[in-house]
Amino acid sequence: MASSVSNSDRKIVNGPAGYVLEDVPHFSDYFPDHPTYPNPLQDNAAYSVVKQYFVDEDDTVPQKIVVHPDSPRGTHFRRAGPRQRVYFESDDVLACIVTCGGLCPGLNTVIREIVCGLSYMYGVKRILGIDGGYRGFYARNVIHLDLKTVNDIHRSGGTILGTSRGGHDTTKIVDSIQDRGINQVYIIGGDGSQKGAAVIFDEIRRRGLKVAVAGIPKTIDNDIPIIDRSFGFDTAVEEAQRAINAAHVEATSFENCIGLVKLMGRYSGFIAMYATLASRDVDCCLIPESPFFLEGPGGLFEFIEKRLKENGHMVIVIAEGAGQDLLSESAEQSTTLKDASGNKLLQDIGLWISQRIKDHFTKKKMTLNLKYIDPTYMIRAVPGNASDNVCCTLLAQSAVHGVMAGYNGFTVGLVNGRHTYIPFYRITEKQNKVVITDRMWARLLSSTNQPSFMRHDKSDSNQLAGEAGTMKW
Numbered sequence: 001m002a003s004s005v006s007n008s009d010r011k012i013v014n015g016p017a018g019y020v021l022e023d024v025p026h027f028s029d030y031f032p033d034h035p036t037y038p039n040p041l042q043d044n045a046a047y048s049v050v051k052q053y054f055v056d057e058d059d060t061v062p063q064k065i066v067v068h069p070d071s072p073r074g075t076h077f078r079r080a081g082p083r084q085r086v087y088f089e090s091d092d093v094l095a096c097i098v099t100c101g102g103l104c105p106g107l108n109t110v111i112r113e114i115v116c117g118l119s120y121m122y123g124v125k126r127i128l129g130i131d132g133g134y135r136g137f138y139a140r141n142v143i144h145l146d147l148k149t150v151n152d153i154h155r156s157g158g159t160i161l162g163t164s165r166g167g168h169d170t171t172k173i174v175d176s177i178q179d180r181g182i183n184q185v186y187i188i189g190g191d192g193s194q195k196g197a198a199v200i201f202d203e204i205r206r207r208g209l210k211v212a213v214a215g216i217p218k219t220i221d222n223d224i225p226i227i228d229r230s231f232g233f234d235t236a237v238e239e240a241q242r243a244i245n246a247a248h249v250e251a252t253s254f255e256n257c258i259g260l261v262k263l264m265g266r267y268s269g270f271i272a273m274y275a276t277l278a279s280r281d282v283d284c285c286l287i288p289e290s291p292f293f294l295e296g297p298g299g300l301f302e303f304i305e306k307r308l309k310e311n312g313h314m315v316i317v318i319a320e321g322a323g324q325d326l327l328s329e330s331a332e333q334s335t336t337l338k339d340a341s342g343n344k345l346l347q348d349i350g351l352w353i354s355q356r357i358k359d360h361f362t363k364k365k366m367t368l369n370l371k372y373i374d375p376t377y378m379i380r381a382v383p384g385n386a387s388d389n390v391c392c393t394l395l396a397q398s399a400v401h402g403v404m405a406g407y408n409g410f411t412v413g414l415v416n417g418r419h420t421y422i423p424f425y426r427i428t429e430k431q432n433k434v435v436i437t438d439r440m441w442a443r444l445l446s447s448t449n450q451p452s453f454m455r456h457d458k459s460d461s462n463q464l465a466g467e468a469g470t471m472k473w
């Protein structure tokens with residue numbers, strides 16, 4: 001599933017004062033004579049009262065909004081929203097929606113709002129759901145979606161379409177798209193699925209098909225670059241509060257007690273970081289981006305002893321990807337196994353660190369109670385909360401507007417609070433991580449008052465060499 005975008009394939013527009021537009025493909029780039037039609041929204045009563053509902057063709061959104069007087073204007077993305085002219089006639093549209101990868105709160109809301117957006121705003125009647133992720137294109141039946149089918153689905157967690165990891169066979173997928181006469185493809189998925197979307201788009205373009213492909217980024221880990229946040233993250237952080245509250249109640253009820261909560265976050269610690277900042281009961285937050293060690297001065301055990309001595313209880317939040325280096329040093333066999341999306345299968349840091357903490361206190365002949373809580377899938381197998389549902393609705397509408405307006409090969413995303421169309425390659429080129437030299441991590445350290453667990457040796461400079469890419473809240 002290799003997608004390589006050469007610089008000549010990138011649509012980069014340079015303007016005055018260092019302005020750069022990283023634009024997305026458009027039907028007019030490769031179908032110059034493609035007919036256009038007036039946007040049906042022009043006759044829609046709901047919009048007739050709204051001035052400037054249509055987005056100006058030249059509107060773009062800056063990636064960086066903190067600037068100095070002499071900073072170049074920098075990278076911009078095309079602003080999402082409806083255009084005056086559309087590239088599809090409503091009756092000609094056959095759209096399909098697929099959900100790929102792990103679950104995420106709000107998936108059903110996005111499905112619902114794509115169906116509602118296409119139907120209410122653009123009069124589209126033919127919409128298919130692809131059953132069970134990418135492999136559903138060629139291995140399963142499709143589901144017919146209409147306003148009735150999707151009416152109540154936002155109340156449930158999961159996805160009514162089913163999902164799976166892997167199963168990406170570009171040729172078979174595009175064959176299926178072509179055979180069925182599908183001309184709009186909406187792909188809801190994380191970075192792996194967006195890579196898949198990019199490859200599907202490349203193949204569609206290579207075959208000269210008039211088919212639009214749009215991605216809606218999804219992951220509770222919030223590790224997709226460029227965008228402010230991915231839908232479902234807010235709900236996951238909120239759900240994590242239940243586990244942290246329980247850990248706090250347990251810890252304060254027993255003598256010398258630690259409540260330890262493991263949260264999802266394979267490569268990035270955003271869920272753990274935001275759940276900690278939201279809670280106020282967490283004494284220590286451990287994430288993959290911030291290395292730590294156990295023994296000796298400045299280590300985790302020393303800090304635990306200190307906190308227990310001061311308060312008699314403490315809560316530790318650990319992201320599943322944290323401390324994997326320690327674990328593989330001591331584990332009998334370090335795992336190189338991967339899941340169907342190509343993610344490394346992690347060993348259970350929560351169980352491992354619980355045992356190490358217990359062993360340490362036994363060795364020191366000190367009383368310790370440790371209550372370990374692993375809410376795992378409970379933080380993502382729920383419906384979206386209010387804020388995520390708003391986010392899902394707007395993302396779905398933005399995707400529909402973009403596709404109808406002829407944009408193609410893009411992911412829709414919130415950049416500095418504005419909806420934009422982002423080229424696939426920008427979304428898939430790297431994963432977003434917590435940058436521990438950024439202010440947000442410092443804010444967390446100030447809130448928990450935990451040490452940084454940095455060893456004061458040469459490796460510190462490597463630990464600090466993070467890339468810019470934290471959330472901009």
Ligand code: F6P
Pocket residue numbers: 101102103190219220221264265266320339380
């Ligand atoms: O990718 C998001 C995520 O929630 C990770 O944090 C977690 O490791 C993974 O999904 C687990 O998903 P599954 O067990 O479905 O592969």
